[in-house]
Amino acid sequence: MAASESTIDTSDMIVCRDVHKWYGNFHALRGVTTTVRKREVVVVVGPSGSGKSTFIRTINRLEEHQRGDIIVDGIELSNDVRNIDAIRRDVGMVFQSFNLFPHLTAMDNITLAPMKVRKLPARQAEEIAEQLLERVGIAEQASKYPGQLSGGQQQRVAIARALAMQPKIMLFDEPTSALDPEMIKEVLDVMRELAESGMTMVVVSHEIGFTREVADRVLMFDHGQIIEESATEEFFDNPKEDRTKLFLSQILA
Amino acid sequence: MASATDTPPGVVLPPPITERGGVGWAYANLFSTWYNTVLTFIYAALLGVALWFGLSWIVLEADWKVIATLGGRLIIGQYNTEFACPGQNCFWRPQASLLLVSVLLGMAWAVSGDKAAKRIAIGVAAITVAFAFLPYSMDQMGLDVRLLLVANLPAVAAGWVLARYTPLGTVRWIVILGVLFFLVILVLVGGLPGVPGLQPVSTIYWGGLMLNLLLAVTGITLSLPIGIALALGRRSSLPLVKLLCVVFIEVMRGMPLITLLFMSQVLVPLAFPQDFSTNSLFRAGVILTLFSSAYMAENIRGGLQALHPGQVEAARALGLAGWQTTLLISLPQAIRNVIPAIVGQFISLFKDTLLVYIIGMLDVVEFSRAFIQGNAKYLASARELFLFLALVFWIFTYTMSYVSRRVEAHLRVGHR
Numbered sequence: 001m002a003a004s005e006s007t008i009d010t011s012d013m014i015v016c017r018d019v020h021k022w023y024g025n026f027h028a029l030r031g032v033t034t035t036v037r038k039r040e041v042v043v044v045v046g047p048s049g050s051g052k053s054t055f056i057r058t059i060n061r062l063e064e065h066q067r068g069d070i071i072v073d074g075i076e077l078s079n080d081v082r083n084i085d086a087i088r089r090d091v092g093m094v095f096q097s098f099n100l101f102p103h104l105t106a107m108d109n110i111t112l113a114p115m116k117v118r119k120l121p122a123r124q125a126e127e128i129a130e131q132l133l134e135r136v137g138i139a140e141q142a143s144k145y146p147g148q149l150s151g152g153q154q155q156r157v158a159i160a161r162a163l164a165m166q167p168k169i170m171l172f173d174e175p176t177s178a179l180d181p182e183m184i185k186e187v188l189d190v191m192r193e194l195a196e197s198g199m200t201m202v203v204v205s206h207e208i209g210f211t212r213e214v215a216d217r218v219l220m221f222d223h224g225q226i227i228e229e230s231a232t233e234e235f236f237d238n239p240k241e242d243r244t245k246l247f248l249s250q251i252l253a
Numbered sequence: 254m255a256s257a258t259d260t261p262p263g264v265v266l267p268p269p270i271t272e273r274g275g276v277g278w279a280y281a282n283l284f285s286t287w288y289n290t291v292l293t294f295i296y297a298a299l300l301g302v303a304l305w306f307g308l309s310w311i312v313l314e315a316d317w318k319v320i321a322t323l324g325g326r327l328i329i330g331q332y333n334t335e336f337a338c339p340g341q342n343c344f345w346r347p348q349a350s351l352l353l354v355s356v357l358l359g360m361a362w363a364v365s366g367d368k369a370a371k372r373i374a375i376g377v378a379a380i381t382v383a384f385a386f387l388p389y390s391m392d393q394m395g396l397d398v399r400l401l402l403v404a405n406l407p408a409v410a411a412g413w414v415l416a417r418y419t420p421l422g423t424v425r426w427i428v429i430l431g432v433l434f435f436l437v438i439l440v441l442v443g444g445l446p447g448v449p450g451l452q453p454v455s456t457i458y459w460g461g462l463m464l465n466l467l468l469a470v471t472g473i474t475l476s477l478p479i480g481i482a483l484a485l486g487r488r489s490s491l492p493l494v495k496l497l498c499v500v501f502i503e504v505m506r507g508m509p510l511i512t513l514l515f516m517s518q519v520l521v522p523l524a525f526p527q528d529f530s531t532n533s534l535f536r537a538g539v540i541l542t543l544f545s546s547a548y549m550a551e552n553i554r555g556g557l558q559a560l561h562p563g564q565v566e567a568a569r570a571l572g573l574a575g576w577q578t579t580l581l582i583s584l585p586q587a588i589r590n591v592i593p594a595i596v597g598q599f600i601s602l603f604k605d606t607l608l609v610y611i612i613g614m615l616d617v618v619e620f621s622r623a624f625i626q627g628n629a630k631y632l633a634s635a636r637e638l639f640l641f642l643a644l645v646f647w648i649f650t651y652t653m654s655y656v657s658r659r660v661e662a663h664l665r666v667g668h669r
């Protein structure tokens with residue numbers, strides 16, 4: 001154990017080694033091994049049901065893995081609740097269905113965790129929230145409830161909410177899949193800006209343009225395994241696996 | 254493409270007749286087909302007959318004197334009788350309690366942004382003042398009684414001023430004062446041994462509408478928190494906690510309230526010291542509260558189960574602890590989603606308070622029944638009396654559902 005830990009470079013933000021996950025008898029993740037380095041943007045693609053969402057959700061333990069190791073920012077994910085809480089504080093997550101809290105305003109959605117978890121005073125949390133709303137381009141919507149915002153605006157509030165905890169890693173689980181076409185761009189623009197600022201990001205997405213432009217690396221999932229993993233250009237221009245070629249031909253069609 | 258009937262761009266057409274005014278409404282809903290027209294006339298005839306006979310009975314035949322005769326006794330039952338409160342006039346004590354309620358209503362009016370609080374506060378003040386001017390003779394309704402009734406108007410005003418111009422004007426203070434006033438009311442009505450003017454009145458003699466309201470308020474305020482605790486307990490991952498909550502809820506829901514009250518009357522005295530067990534009021538309060546809590550727990554649990562799992566996931570992903578997620582995310586949403594069911598439970602609890610007659614307590618309905626049976630002169634007036642009681646109960650239950658609608662309207666802000 002000690003020997004393997006010493007091989008972890010401090011710039012490795014997420015290390016997964018032979019991660020397995022079962023839902024009952026269904027083997028959802030079948031030995032996933034990969035490393036995400038600091039400031040890297042990794043996009044995860046694959047057909048539906050291939051385990052890519054399950055994979056991203058094991059990183060902050062919304063799903064529990066049953067075998068293998070996941071080490072996030074030097075902390076190993078185990079059943080130790082303190083470790084899980086520590087990791088969740090440093091890992092922001094954005095969901096396909098936004099999951100904003102409908103009973104709170106956009107401002108309160110963003111300030112809640114900094115105040116309750118980081119124990120920031122209200123004034124300071126609000127200042128951070130105002131800056132973040134400015135950054136995602138909806139400063140004027142602070143006092144509105146999620147139900148009064150468009151899908152794209154909701155997702156941008158959700159991104160601001162995750163950023164308010166000042167995370168070291170951001171996870172995006174199909175952040176644009178539930179959006180109308182004209183709203184996808186406004187969310188992708190925010191994500192692009194975030195990537196340029198040096199955030200470590202893992203993104204499950206089918207947005208090919210965005211991936212080509214922003215991703216450092218692409219992981220191709222199929223049947224709970226990473227079947228191909230390569231630098232972005234290599235992945236699109238020179239895919240090795242037949243399954244990847246088929247997948248690309250389908251989504252690029 | 255364009256045909257002669259196409260609407261040119263930019264032209265706004267008036268809506269069809271069925272969308273316009275009373276005539277359009279009647280046409281669309283009452284006379285749209287020949288059989289709807291026939292049904293409309295049949296129902297109109299039935300309604301006319303019912304109204305004709307109902308109103309003519311109410312106005313011409315009914316003898317409402319029984320209500321005037323009972324008067325304040327409908328509110329307090331036997332409380333001010335010679336054996337309940339010997340040698341003193343105790344009527345002022347429930348009346349003073351009502352003044353405290355009026356102060357709270359005035360405060361709620363000033364703090365709440367909604368017209369419901371204002372309407373209720375003004376309504377209570379108006380009704381009490383109106384009663385003070387009823388044309389009774391002075392030995393039926395003394396000057397002191399009238400003055401204390403009229404005092405509800407300044408009490409509401411005082412509450413309003415208090416909330417508007419002092420730091421007490423917050424929801425938190427109204428809740429604190431509400432609890433405080435409730436205890437003061439219990440002392441006022443129950444009395445304190447050795448204090449002149451506050452001689453103790455045994456709870457046996459507490460009765461009338463006052464008894465229904467005391468039991469309902471106690472049950473409503475306690476069953477909500479207990480119900481929340483039971484609902485969370487039933488969803489707990491600790492097997493023992495879960496088991497205890499499930500057993501409690503299912504036992505309470507599995508027994509009729511009458512049976513529970515009856516058992517409390519027969520069985521509890523066997524297990525507890527006599528002073529404690531002879532207090533029917535206390536037992537009735539406990540049983541009603543626990544009974545209502547079990548139903549409340551299931552309402553809240555329903556609300557919790559209807560929550561999208563993404564809500565809890567998002568909260569946990571932000572690093573909120575489990576208890577923070579429950580208190581700040583799950584419960585507020587669950588409760589507002591089941592407000593209609595919760596208020597339904599409140600209303601049913603209020604109506605259930607009249608079942609305490611099972612354990613020998615004279616609530617307003619039982620007191621009225623006993624009065625009619627004991628006074629041959631009024632035997633023929635039962636219909637008038639109970640119709641009046643139905644109206645009183647309806648006013649209270651309707652007020653509850655009115656408040657719940659207003660609360661819902663406010664909490665729905667921004668919800669889809």
